[in-house]
Amino acid sequence: MISAVVFDAFGTIVRIGQRTSPYVALIREGRRQGVAINPGLTGLAMRTSLSFDELASRLGIVLSPSKREELNRALELELSSIEPYPEAVEAVSRLQNAGIKLGICSNLAAPYGSIVRRLFPEMDGYAFSFELGVMKPNPSIYHCVCNQMEVEPGHCFSADMCRVLMIGDSPRCDRDGPRSVGIMGFHLDRRGQGSIKNLQQFVKLVIAHNRKSTSVS
Known part of the structure; x- marks a missing residue:
């Protein structure tokens, strides 16, 4: 069973409409x-x-x-100009309705953190680099969000234990980094060149997996 999902923030669930950098x-x-x-x-x-x-x-x-x-x-x-991706709002709602705990783990500066929290206020965990003093892919930032969600990473290749997933637009920080601590990381490639092209596809896979696991048990 998949018990929790962690999202990256920018490029995954929120976007900048007018980038001034x-x-x-x-x-x-x-x-x-x-x-x-x-x-x-x-x-x-x-x-x-x-x-x-x-x-x-x-x-x-x-x-x-x-x-x-x-x-x-x-x-x-x-x-x-920061706004949520419309599909992200739906994805969060569907996963919460399915009883899956949700978190956000992101490298960002302090002014951006309050915006993300305001747009997605009902998550089970938030791990932001400016608050923790470390950035992805440092293992401690992934452990922090899992601790807040009260889930344990480390079972990403076990079919019999509760698992934690993460998805984001950085292969290094959102796929490979999480996998180093036992979180099954996925790369979200909105250009359509990867295996996960949008959050709707990802949510369908998560919910279908849990339904199958429930029916088998």
Whole structure:
């Protein structure tokens, strides 16, 4: 039986309607100023709850009042454009009605977390990188969402035990990473080139599997 499903957030259940990429713009501004920003620091926004001012200070970037206003305006514009995929709302409803616990596990910056929670407020678990200080595919982030859902990963190849599934648009973070801790991860390829092309298809597979398991038992 499949007892729980974990969703990635962006590109899976929510999308950005108007992408302004404010954090990319901040990094670009730092490089324009000659600030050396190593790859480890570029993910800092997704591992902390720092504001733009605090993040810029940590990175050694000086923001003028006009640049600060520009970046915050870009952030607000992007946040206001976030919306759920229509099929995601239906998928969540169908799985909940089938008695399956649901969670969201995502790499994102703090301002985006509240939006995701508002759009999907009745999940059984949330594991966001900015709150935990680690990013997918770090094993601890998957364990965190499973702990909140009160399910145990580690049985992805067992037909006789309760299993946890995850789906998302990143093969590395949403398929391979989960599988390393025993969660059966699936890659959602909306371009239609993978085995899972949309959430409707995924939900049908999950529900059909549990019906078959119930009838066999």
